[in-house]
Amino acid sequence: MRPIVGITSYVEHAAWGVWTDALAVLVPHTYVEAVTAAGGRAVVLPPDDTDGDAVRAVDALVIAGGADVGPDLYGDEPGPLTVIRPGRDQGEVALVRAALAADLPVLGICRGMQLLAVLHGGRLHQHLPDVLGHDKHRPASGLYGSHGVTFAPGSLAAGILDDGEVNTYHHQGVADPGSMVPTGWADDGLIEVIEDPAKRFVIGVQWHPEEAGDVRLFRALVRAARIR
Amino acid sequence: MSRPVIGLTTYAEEARFGLNDTFAAVLPLAYVHAVHRSGGRAILITPDDPDVDVLDGLDGMVFTGGSDVDPSLYGERPHPTTVVKPERDAAEMMLLRAALDADLPLLAICRGMQLMAVAYGGRLHQHLPDVLGHDNHRPTSGPKFGVHLVDTKPGSLAHAVLGDGITVNSFHHQGVADPGKLEPTGWCPEDGVVEVVEDPDRAFAIGVQWHPEDTNDFRLFAALAAAAAARRSSAVDAR
DSSP states (O other), X not given: OOOEEEEEOEEEEEEETTEEEEEEEEEEHHHHHHHHHTTOEEEEEOOOSSOSGGGGGOSEEEEOOOSBOOGGGGTOOOOXXXXXXXXXXXXXXXXXXXXXXXXXOEEEETHHHHHHHHXXXXXXXXXXXXXXXXXXXXXXXXXXXXEEEEEOTTSHHHHHOOSEEEEEOOSOEEEEOTTSEEEEEETTSOEEEEEOTTSSSEEEESSOHHHHTOOHHHHHHHHXXXXX | OOOOEEEEEOEEEEEEETTEEEEEEEEEHHHHHHHHHTTOEEEEEOOSSOOGGGGGGOSEEEEOOOSBOOGGGGTOOOOTTOOBOHHHHHHHHHHHHHHHHTTOOXXXXXXXXXXXXXXXXOEEESOHHHHHSXXXXXXXXXXXXXXXXXXEXXXXXXXXXXXXXXXXXXXXXXXEEEOTTSEEEEEOTTTOOEEEEEOTTSSSEEEESSOGGGSSOOHHHHHHHHHHHHHHHHHHHHO
16 A cells, blocks of 8 residues: 655646636646655645645645745745745645644645745745845746755755755745754755754755656655655 | 545646646646535545555545546547547546445546446447537537536435436536446436436445536535545444
């Protein structure tokens, strides 16, 4: 029996097949494929306004990428370039809190990593070029960049990954990881990985391993779900 | 008491949203909304890597709309207008058979109802306008949905949930020609098209040809959620 891995999802107007414009629940299939390749069974968790009880049906959680996290969640006003989805925030906050309370293995990706930081009392940079003076983390609209990343010796990340290049597509970043521990950094010093060493497996990464076809983090997540 | 968890089958298709154009797992939010409004918790079941292990954590299933069912599954060649997604067919047929074996409560909608008929040995009309001489079930102009009546059979599950008859929305160009071992329990009175099928030997197994998720009438979803909750509480009691 494979561990069931829930993937959080976007809610966006979308076009596919005979649908020219429908409000839809969706997630790039690369997340599903990464979970499958890692030996898990993917299901997609739509956001919901009630509670996080859906974690009962899964053995692990992937918090997917997407729009910016609402700055209200960390007590800031939205910046001019911040694009938010309050309904998704609300649904994911409930799911992630329930997953953390149940000590479910959690992998946060991009926005998912940022949400983990915020839910642990952290804060975000709302537009990195304003802080870093360069746009290497998102070179252009729709275009991935790449940069080096190094991991803290002895960390969960260092046990799964090797220092090297990662793909990148984000304009916000973790300013303060709250009670999460930073364990990976980009060349320019930006936090790229956060972990909660008090939990069995809670890790967030700022890049997109699913787009790179790198299943190591997904495999580690599924392994943690099996041990549970 | 937490909500029953309802699995919904999901499209895997090239989708455009925002700046993205990517292969995606995607489903109209209306299905999710209907499940949540009816007391269930929706989880989307993708058609990749087909295996039935995912059903273990579920209390009920919705087989959703989508492309045409592959006619090879009922021994026919494709009509020129037939558009199929064989991977989705394979995964959903496997899930449907396993859900029926486990007597998991299930609601099948449009394509889902047609898949159910084929799973029970039935056959489809591949293009209704060829058979009926009209396109009321999927208008080619005007509003997206057609509108027509459905009469239900007294004593059926459909009748218990919906009453004698209802006005429905309609968006399909294929239809059930032969429901196989399923019992037809609802029809369009204007042209006789089968609109509801059931398996009376299951706790809750019903397929409808229209799109209740795109209306404000969630009685079928509420009935599914109630059957799923009942199954869940009896499973908890047995533990």
